[in-house]
Amino acid sequence: MIEAVGLTKRYGAKTAVHNLSFQVRPGAVTGFLGPNGSGKSTTMRMILGLDMPTSGRVTIGGHPYHKLPNAPRQVGALLDAKAVHGGRSARMHLLSLAQLAGIPARRVDEVLGVVGLQDVARKRSKGFSLGMGQRLGIAAALLGDPAVLLFDEPVNGLDPEGILWVRNLMKRLAAEGRTVFVSSHLMSEMALTADHLIVIGRGQLLADMSVKDFISANSADFARVRAPEPESRDKLTAALVEAGAQVLPEPDGALRVTGLTLPRISDIAHDADIRLWELSPHQASLEEAYMRMTQTAVDYRSTADRRHGFQAPPPGLPPTGPVPPNWGEAYPALPGEQPNPYTTQRDSKDVR
Amino acid sequence: MSTPQLPSQAPGYWPGTAPAAGGFVSPVPMRKATLADAVLAEWTKIRSVRSTMWTLGVMVALIVGVGMLIAVAVQGSSPAETNTASPLALGFIGVLLATICVITLGVLTISSEYGTGLIRTTLTACPSRSRVLTAKAVVFSLLTLVITLVSTLAVAAVHSSVLGSRSTYEPTGGDWLRATVGVSLFMALLGLLSLAVGALVRHSAGAITIMLGVVLLPMILALFMMMDSLRGVRDALLQYSIPAELAVLYGTASGTGAGPTGWEPVWIMAGLAAVGLAGAYAALARRDA
Numbered sequence: 001m002i003e004a005v006g007l008t009k010r011y012g013a014k015t016a017v018h019n020l021s022f023q024v025r026p027g028a029v030t031g032f033l034g035p036n037g038s039g040k041s042t043t044m045r046m047i048l049g050l051d052m053p054t055s056g057r058v059t060i061g062g063h064p065y066h067k068l069p070n071a072p073r074q075v076g077a078l079l080d081a082k083a084v085h086g087g088r089s090a091r092m093h094l095l096s097l098a099q100l101a102g103i104p105a106r107r108v109d110e111v112l113g114v115v116g117l118q119d120v121a122r123k124r125s126k127g128f129s130l131g132m133g134q135r136l137g138i139a140a141a142l143l144g145d146p147a148v149l150l151f152d153e154p155v156n157g158l159d160p161e162g163i164l165w166v167r168n169l170m171k172r173l174a175a176e177g178r179t180v181f182v183s184s185h186l187m188s189e190m191a192l193t194a195d196h197l198i199v200i201g202r203g204q205l206l207a208d209m210s211v212k213d214f215i216s217a218n219s220a221d222f223a224r225v226r227a228p229e230p231e232s233r234d235k236l237t238a239a240l241v242e243a244g245a246q247v248l249p250e251p252d253g254a255l256r257v258t259g260l261t262l263p264r265i266s267d268i269a270h271d272a273d274i275r276l277w278e279l280s281p282h283q284a285s286l287e288e289a290y291m292r293m294t295q296t297a298v299d300y301r302s303t304a305d306r307r308h309g310f311q312a313p314p315p316g317l318p319p320t321g322p323v324p325p326n327w328g329e330a331y332p333a334l335p336g337e338q339p340n341p342y343t344t345q346r347d348s349k350d351v352r
Numbered sequence: 353m354s355t356p357q358l359p360s361q362a363p364g365y366w367p368g369t370a371p372a373a374g375g376f377v378s379p380v381p382m383r384k385a386t387l388a389d390a391v392l393a394e395w396t397k398i399r400s401v402r403s404t405m406w407t408l409g410v411m412v413a414l415i416v417g418v419g420m421l422i423a424v425a426v427q428g429s430s431p432a433e434t435n436t437a438s439p440l441a442l443g444f445i446g447v448l449l450a451t452i453c454v455i456t457l458g459v460l461t462i463s464s465e466y467g468t469g470l471i472r473t474t475l476t477a478c479p480s481r482s483r484v485l486t487a488k489a490v491v492f493s494l495l496t497l498v499i500t501l502v503s504t505l506a507v508a509a510v511h512s513s514v515l516g517s518r519s520t521y522e523p524t525g526g527d528w529l530r531a532t533v534g535v536s537l538f539m540a541l542l543g544l545l546s547l548a549v550g551a552l553v554r555h556s557a558g559a560i561t562i563m564l565g566v567v568l569l570p571m572i573l574a575l576f577m578m579m580d581s582l583r584g585v586r587d588a589l590l591q592y593s594i595p596a597e598l599a600v601l602y603g604t605a606s607g608t609g610a611g612p613t614g615w616e617p618v619w620i621m622a623g624l625a626a627v628g629l630a631g632a633y634a635a636l637a638r639r640d641a
Binding site for chain 2: 026045048049050051052065066068069070071072073075077079080082083084085086087088089092093095096097099100101102103104107140143144145146147176177178
């Protein structure tokens with residue numbers, strides 16, 4: 001069990017993590033989500049006692065990491081796949097770590113087998129691909145056979161087979177009763193791997209809920225309805241609203257309709273004598289919900305650079321202007337969507 | 353092929369099955385790590401990188417090789433060149449060159465971990481930061497001590513047997529001790545100072561540059577202090593520069609008579625290394641890794 005209470009880290013004027021409180025429970029994979037630079041790695045380093053919090057505290061099983069009895073046997077971590085001496089073989093790297101932590105040397109060959117690096121164990125890690133580096137880092141985390149595991153972006157650089165392997169490994173480790181804390185910036189990956197989600201943006205907690213709750217809170221069914229002309233669209237909107245639906249125009253002229261079933265929408269359109277060009281069922285994706293949640297908390301966002309023609313519109317389409325500052329609002333909160341109790345926090349502007 | 357520790361069909365193994373009650377307990381025997389474990393780990397780290405072994409090899413080659421070359425050169429000169437200097441003093445040049453290897457290795461022992469980020473993995477495996485630094489200091493200083501001792505003993509033996517007849521000076525037991533054990537201690541302590549600077553600066557190139565400056569600059573600066581008013585500074589720089597202190601251990605100090613004598617260079621270097629290491633311990637404990 002990892003517990004953070006009011007965890008804050010400042011580097012000079014920059015606040016990397018602000019008043020973060022959460023718990024990571026054993027027996028489940030907890031996903032730690034956030035855009036790049038949102039404070040995930042800083043939080044991981046504070047959990048491991050590598051960085052000292054400016055205020056607040058974080059404990060593992062009730063102890064700060066450096067006071068934990070036999071810490072390397074309780075906690076294993078992958079922080080950075082490139083954090084190896086390139087001139088040292090995978091086996092010697094793991095052996096030195098095992099010796100340092102008082103772990104029997106036979107564990108080195110065991111974990112090399114678990115991550116599938118036994119054939120290149122005696123090769124210098126300089127020649128390893130990023131995926132092999134990730135496997136070596138995971139092997140190092142597993143050395144002490146610990147009850148608490150931290151992985152910082154473990155699927156970066158892995159091929160699809162490797163991603164599947166990591167996903168299954170995480171689930172298996174959690175099923176054994178271990179605490180598994182995995183950071184990622186990919187919602188889609190976490191939706192498949194994690195049981196519980198902790199979402200941060202700009203160092204602040206945005207959501208702390210189970211994946212199931214996150215999905216039901218953030219994805220709503222809606223129908224996309226398209227009418228041929230603006231006049232019929234307005235007429236249809238009025239008719240649907242009268243029938244009790246919530247209707248939102250989409251940028252391309254279609255309508256997002258919630259609150260009515262598809263047959264009912266069709267009947268209303270028929271009664272109003274409006275032809276439909278599209279009537280399709282949709283579900284807002286988790287990725288969309290995550291983007292919406294973190295949009296105000298993204299540190300690094302590209303701006304339009306029209307001079308280089310990167311964003312030149314394809315022929316036949318009306319020219320697009322520069323990306324508006326609130327481009328994320330193209331997907332406003334859906335009418336059928338339950339309000340997310342945590343999103344209000346992102347409005348505090350004190351950490352810019 | 354060894355069996356993976358994770359049992360393949362045990363209950364609670366696959367997702368969806370209930371986890372064992374009371375949390376996870378590892379079947380791997382549990383033992384508290386000690387300083388001895390950390391020392392063993394450092395020894396593994398040092399010997400498992402080729403560049404370390406190469407640098408140590410170059411160091412031995414410099415001390416022994418240059419020593420032999422000098423022996424050959426002196427022996428080839430005319431027999432009339434007998435003098436009153438100690439034959440052991442000829443080992444000085446090789447050891448002076450070898451200081452560069454000691455500095456480089458001492459710095460890299462810790463700064464390379466910062467360069468790659470490995471230090472975070474190391475400090476996760478051993479949360480006691482002072483233990484990590486102590487293990488590095490123990491392993492590196494002992495390694496330097498042993499290698500320098502063996503090399504300087506070999507060179508001193510050759511020099512005294514081959515060239516002893518060309519000098520009227522008969523080296524005493526004290527001369528022998530200073531030129532072998534004394535020089536080796538001096539080199540090991542210089543290595544510890546480099547390690548401390550590496551831990552403080554955390555940047556390989558920066559720390560090596562600083563250490564080379566510390567070794568070389570005092571003598572160069574002194575060369576250009578020709579004004580009379582600077583005589584005191586110049587003499588101090590000359591007498592207490594690291595090459596000059598090394599020369600004292602070989603019994604070839606510059607003629608002024610002032611400055612360190614006997615075993616004093618070793619104590620001076622011990623003081624410097626102690627101050628440096630104290631700073632390194634304090635910085636390591638206080639700073640974010």
